[in-house]
Amino acid sequence: MVEKVETIINGKVLLIETGKVAKQASGAVWVRFGDTIVLGAVVGADPRNLEQDFLPLTIDYREKAYAAGKIPGGFFKREGRPSEKEILSARLIDRPMRPLFPQGFNNEVQIQIIVLSSDQENDGDVLGIIAASAALGISDIPFQGPVGAVRIARINGEFVANPTFSQLSESDINMVVAGTKDHINMVEGGTREVGEEDLLNGLRFAHNEIIKIIKVIEELTARAGKPKTEFNLPELPEGLLDEVRSLARQKILAANRIEEKSAHANAIDAVKKEVVEALQEKYPEMETKVVAIINDIEKADMRRMILEEDHRMDGRGMDDIRAISCEIGVLPRVHGSAIFTRGQTQALVAATLGTKMDEQKIDDLEGETFKSFMLHYNFPPFCVGEARPIRGPGRREIGHGALAERALEPIIPSDTKFPYTIRIVSDILESNGSSSMATVCGGTLSLMDAGVPIKSPVAGIAMGLVKEGDRYKVLTDILGVEDHLGDMDFKVTGTRDGITAFQMDAKISGINFDIIHIALEKAKKARLFVLDEMMKAIPAPRQELSPYAPRIIFLKIKQEKIGEVIGPGGKMIRSIIERTGAKVDIEDDGTVLIASVDQRAAEMAKRLIEEIVEEAEIGRTYMGTVRAVTSFGAFVEIIPGTDGLVHISELENHRVAKVEDVCKIGDKFPVKVIGIDPAGKIKLSKKQAAVS
Numbered sequence: 001m002v003e004k005v006e007t008i009i010n011g012k013v014l015l016i017e018t019g020k021v022a023k024q025a026s027g028a029v030w031v032r033f034g035d036t037i038v039l040g041a042v043v044g045a046d047p048r049n050l051e052q053d054f055l056p057l058t059i060d061y062r063e064k065a066y067a068a069g070k071i072p073g074g075f076f077k078r079e080g081r082p083s084e085k086e087i088l089s090a091r092l093i094d095r096p097m098r099p100l101f102p103q104g105f106n107n108e109v110q111i112q113i114i115v116l117s118s119d120q121e122n123d124g125d126v127l128g129i130i131a132a133s134a135a136l137g138i139s140d141i142p143f144q145g146p147v148g149a150v151r152i153a154r155i156n157g158e159f160v161a162n163p164t165f166s167q168l169s170e171s172d173i174n175m176v177v178a179g180t181k182d183h184i185n186m187v188e189g190g191t192r193e194v195g196e197e198d199l200l201n202g203l204r205f206a207h208n209e210i211i212k213i214i215k216v217i218e219e220l221t222a223r224a225g226k227p228k229t230e231f232n233l234p235e236l237p238e239g240l241l242d243e244v245r246s247l248a249r250q251k252i253l254a255a256n257r258i259e260e261k262s263a264h265a266n267a268i269d270a271v272k273k274e275v276v277e278a279l280q281e282k283y284p285e286m287e288t289k290v291v292a293i294i295n296d297i298e299k300a301d302m303r304r305m306i307l308e309e310d311h312r313m314d315g316r317g318m319d320d321i322r323a324i325s326c327e328i329g330v331l332p333r334v335h336g337s338a339i340f341t342r343g344q345t346q347a348l349v350a351a352t353l354g355t356k357m358d359e360q361k362i363d364d365l366e367g368e369t370f371k372s373f374m375l376h377y378n379f380p381p382f383c384v385g386e387a388r389p390i391r392g393p394g395r396r397e398i399g400h401g402a403l404a405e406r407a408l409e410p411i412i413p414s415d416t417k418f419p420y421t422i423r424i425v426s427d428i429l430e431s432n433g434s435s436s437m438a439t440v441c442g443g444t445l446s447l448m449d450a451g452v453p454i455k456s457p458v459a460g461i462a463m464g465l466v467k468e469g470d471r472y473k474v475l476t477d478i479l480g481v482e483d484h485l486g487d488m489d490f491k492v493t494g495t496r497d498g499i500t501a502f503q504m505d506a507k508i509s510g511i512n513f514d515i516i517h518i519a520l521e522k523a524k525k526a527r528l529f530v531l532d533e534m535m536k537a538i539p540a541p542r543q544e545l546s547p548y549a550p551r552i553i554f555l556k557i558k559q560e561k562i563g564e565v566i567g568p569g570g571k572m573i574r575s576i577i578e579r580t581g582a583k584v585d586i587e588d589d590g591t592v593l594i595a596s597v598d599q600r601a602a603e604m605a606k607r608l609i610e611e612i613v614e615e616a617e618i619g620r621t622y623m624g625t626v627r628a629v630t631s632f633g634a635f636v637e638i639i640p641g642t643d644g645l646v647h648i649s650e651l652e653n654h655r656v657a658k659v660e661d662v663c664k665i666g667d668k669f670p671v672k673v674i675g676i677d678p679a680g681k682i683k684l685s686k687k688q689a690a691v692s
Contacts, residue, residue, distance in 0.1 A: 003224040005216040009033070009150065009209060010161045012122075016134050016216060018224050027139030027226070031131040033162065035119035037067075040131025044141040044229075045108040052106050053292050057098055059111045061090040061128050067118040068365040084398055085364055089113075089125040091399045093132050095505050096178035096186035100144040104233040109141060118365040121164040126151050129178055130213060137221040142231045144509065146221070147185070148213035149178040152206045154198070159205040165366060173199075175502070177206035181214050183510020190406040193456075193498030196520040203516065236293075240283050244293040247275045252297045256305065259314045261344055261432050261480070262385060268298060299485045306466045306473050313481055314343070321461070321477045321526055326441075326537035328449040335549045336450025338537075340442035342477070342530075344432035346383075349442030351450040353549045354421040355595040357585050373412050375424040377401035377439055383428045400436040401426070404460075407440045407493035407501035408447070411455040418453055419552050419593070433480040434462035440493050440501075441534060450549065451542040458500055459530040460493035463519045467508065474518050476526050488515075492523035496531060550583070551599045553606050555592040561613040562586055564641070572612065580605040614639045616673050616682050621689045624671040629659050636671050636684055644682030646671055653687050 002019040015032040022028035025041040047056070063086060065072045065079060072079055082090070093113060101109070113128035129149035136143040153163035153171035160167060168174055175189025184203060191199065248271050255267035272294050276287050283290070305311045310318060322343030331337040336351035360371040377400045381388045393401075404426065412422065424446060426439035437460035444457045464478035465488035475482055483489050488511055490504040504511070545551070557565065565586060566573045577584055582596035582605040592609060596602040616622075616638060624636035627643055634651070637643040651662050663669070670690070675683035 001224075003220060005220045005223075007212050007216045009212070010163070012162070014130070014162075014213065014216075016130070016220055018134070018138055018220065025135070025139075026141055027135040027137070029131050029134040029138070029220075031127045031134070033127055034122040035117055036115070036122040036124055036127060037117040038124045038127045038131050039114045039116055040111065040128065040135040041114075042109065042111045042132065042135040042139050042141065044139065045110075047106045047108060053288055055098065055101055055106055055109070057094070057101070057109045057111070059090050059094045059097070059113070059132065061086050061093060061113045061115075061125070063115040063118070063124065063365050065365075067115050068120055068367075070365075073363065083364060084402075085362075087395050087398050088402055089128060091395055092125055092176060092186075092188060093128045095188075096129060096147045096149065097132055097136070097145075099185060099507055100147065100180075100509065102142050102144065102231055105142055105231055107141070111135065115365065120366055121166065122162065123151065123165070124365075126162065126176055129176075130217070134217045134220060137217050138225040140226040140229045142228050145180065146214050146217040147178050147180060148210035148217070149176060149186075150206050150209045150213070151176050152189075152202050154194075154202060159202055161206070161209045173202055175199075175202065175206075177203060177210065179207055179210050180510050181211060183506070183512055184504070184516065185506040185508075185510040187502060187504040188403075190409065190501045191499050192410050193495055193500060195498050196517075196524055199499055199502070200513065200517055200520065204513065236289060237283055237286065240279070240286060240289065241293060243279060243282075244275060244290055245297065247278060248272075248294050249297055252294065253301055256298065256301050256313065264313065264481075268294075302481065302485050303466045303468065306475070307468060307471055310473075312475065313479055316477075318473055319476045319522060319526070321529060324530065324533040326445055326534050328445050328538050333548055335546045336446040336448070336452070338442045338445035338449055339429075340438050340445060340534075341430075342434070342438055342441075343479075344430050345435050345438050346428070346430040347426050347435060347438040347442040348429050349424060349426045349439060349446045351443070351446040351452065352423045352425075353450060353452075353545070354423065355550060355552060355583055355585065356419070356421060356593050357583060358421040358423070372415060372421045373405070373409060374422070375401050375405035375408065375426070375439070375443060377404060377426045377428070377436065379428050379431070379435065383431045383435075400439065403436050403491065403501060403503050404439040404443060404493075407458055407460060408443050410500045411444075411458055411495065412447075413453050413455070419554060420452075420550075422447070422452065431480065433478050433483055434460075434491070436460070437462050437491055437493065441530060445534060445537060448538045448541040451545040453541055456495035456497065457531055457534060458493055458495055459527050459534060460491060460501075461523050461526040461530060463490040463492065463523050463526075464488055465490075465511070465515060465519070467515075472515060474515065474522055476522050487511075488519075490516075490519050490523070492520065492527065494524075494527055496528065548597060550595040550597050551602050553594040553602050555594065555606055555609060557586075557590045557592055557609070557613045559588075559590045562588075562590060565592070565609055565612050576605050576608050579608070584609075611640050614642070616642060616644065616676060618673050618676060621670050621672045623668060624684065626663050626665050626667045629663065629665060631659065634659055634663050638671060638673070638682070638684070642682070644671070644673065644684040646684045646686050650674070650683075650685035650687055653690075 004017045006015045017030040028041040115124035133147040153160045154173040172192040178186040251271045258264040325341045327339045428435045440460035464475035464486045493501045580601045585593045622638035624638045628635040633647040671684040672689040
């Protein structure tokens with residue numbers, strides 16, 4: 001039976017429907033907003049391994065090319081591996097869902113979100129969160145939802161829910177907010193240096209819209225939902241819990257007082273190994289359970305230390321920031337480089353300046369666009385002391401890079417002010433929390449070292465939370481273990497004037513607004529401190545570019561002259577490139593971009609192009625070359641490819657009987673342009689040039 005529910009968001013109908021398609025899935029819904037439609041299907045299965053101690057949740061988001069009336073490019077003409085946009089959308093859907101499965105639930109769960117229709121005005125990513133939540137709600141899979149989600153913009157001071165792409169271009173806020181009926185549990189977005197209070201007001205506005213969405217999902221679940229599968233944590237063998245605690249607790253408490261990351265991890269591993277071996281004979285095949293109990297002891301003690309003792313794993317206070325060091329210009333042949341170190345987190349960041357030809361072409365459902373600013377983040381295994389296979393960038397690396405790129409994008413100068421394509425690469429050399437925020441700080445330093453005239457420097461900080469009942473502590477500059485064992489990871493970046501990007505994930509059902517407010521205020525204070533430390537290394541962008549960076553010259557020519565510069569089969573432009581070594585790119589509107597590391601080569605290329613497109617001016621004198629001689633005068637080339645006629649009467653101040661008496665082919669002499677007729681024919685005078 002088909003069931004439909006709907007609500008109004010930003011004056012448009014949000015429709016959620018089930019019972020028509022994909023009926024063999026555990027739960028499936030059809031979500032429509034405008035003319036954008038997504039299918040959300042969820043399937044649950046028994047765990048592949050009964051001993052696994054994690055939730056094998058897989059979320060896949062795909063955009064069909066036909067959704068926008070397009071045929072995929074490439075040889076095979078079918079959709080291939082997910083694009084960066086699809087990967088980021090899958091992460092966006094995953095993050096609010098994952099914390100809401102029951103603790104200890106380890107069944108296989110797969111959620112597929114497919115964009116079937118795109119009106120190229122409403123994005124499918126937020127609809128994907130709604131579809132995943134509704135599909136889980138009506139399925140038999142245990143889920144402590146529902147979750148609602150909206151995208152929020154602010155246009156002329158007014159908040160707008162689920163704005164169109166065109167509205168977003170006018171907005172100073174672009175954020176996706178997800179949450180339950182009571183709390184926010186995921187935030188991601190960017191802003192144009194807005195204040196903390198403005199961001200908080202946007203979150204409150206978003207939550208009111210989320211509640212409307214949750215109500216209709218609950219209505220659909222009541223009408224079409226399946227009974228939930230009973231889930232109970234498997235019971236431990238009698239006595240195992242007490243014996244593990246007896247053997248491990250004091251040693252774990254001692255290990256938790258070890259401040260250095262590797263030493264702490266080694267101590268914890270040693271306790272696990274010792275206890276597993278001690279209980280192996282009495283409790284065979286219980287290794288996974290023993291390790292899980294020890295992990296719980298470590299987590300509970302770390303949280304108790306923070307809540308009761310105000311003591312963090314590395315000995316810092318709640319608001320203390322780890323020692324920071326900044327070094328710039330570390331790579332001599334790189335256009336801009338920096339090493340940013342904060343505690344045991346270190347990023348080597350390099351900035352490269354390229355030309356318009358280096359822009360990244362993006363072809364997705366919204367159409368074809370070009371990116372002139374890119375940031376790529378790499379997390380090699382050695383940065384955490386691991387040895388594992390090295391493959392391409394994973395979802396985490398793509399997500400962290402996108403966050404850092406969003407943080408820096410508002411300060412990048414416009415193309416008219418700084419006509420370069422900019423690529424930043426962050427290689428994490430050490431990691432113990434907040435490597436994405438180290439990337440933001442290192443990215444700012446590398447841009448300044450490269451001489452990019454950024455608007456303002458940007459810094460970032462990661463905030464954490466430990467909450468038990470009504471007691472909680474907000475932590476500044478969290479460690480990796482505080483992220484893993486804590487309840488929140490809230491990354492905030494910005495300048496001295498305001499926030500540029502943020503990302504919050506809750507490990508619990510949600511975070512209330514009081515906690516978010518405190519976290520934002522603490523993050524601002526920490527951000528200003530980090531900015532002060534960064535400015536000690538380089539207070540302002542360098543005045544000069546690296547000698548190895550390309551110099552770019554812009555030139556504007558008439559559109560009808562483009563063909564002359566290119567030449568037959570590209571012969572002329574290839575000749576210019578070969579003679580000068582400069583890169584030359586011509587736009588359809590007549591804009592010519594010349595780039596070369598050698599300034600003289602760029603200037604030479606410019607001069608050659610100007611000579612090609614130069615037009616004769618009446619009254620101007622040129623050094624001409626005789627190209628042909630006739631009985632009535634001489635044809636003289638004044639500009640490459642452009643010649644005019646010096647009539648026999650204009651050759652000398654006296655009467656000339658024969659043209660050959662005063663000039664021959666190849667002679668050079670000054671000539672003055674004395675006229676250009678409607679057909680473009682040029683009249684020249686040698687005698688008037690001599691007088692002038």
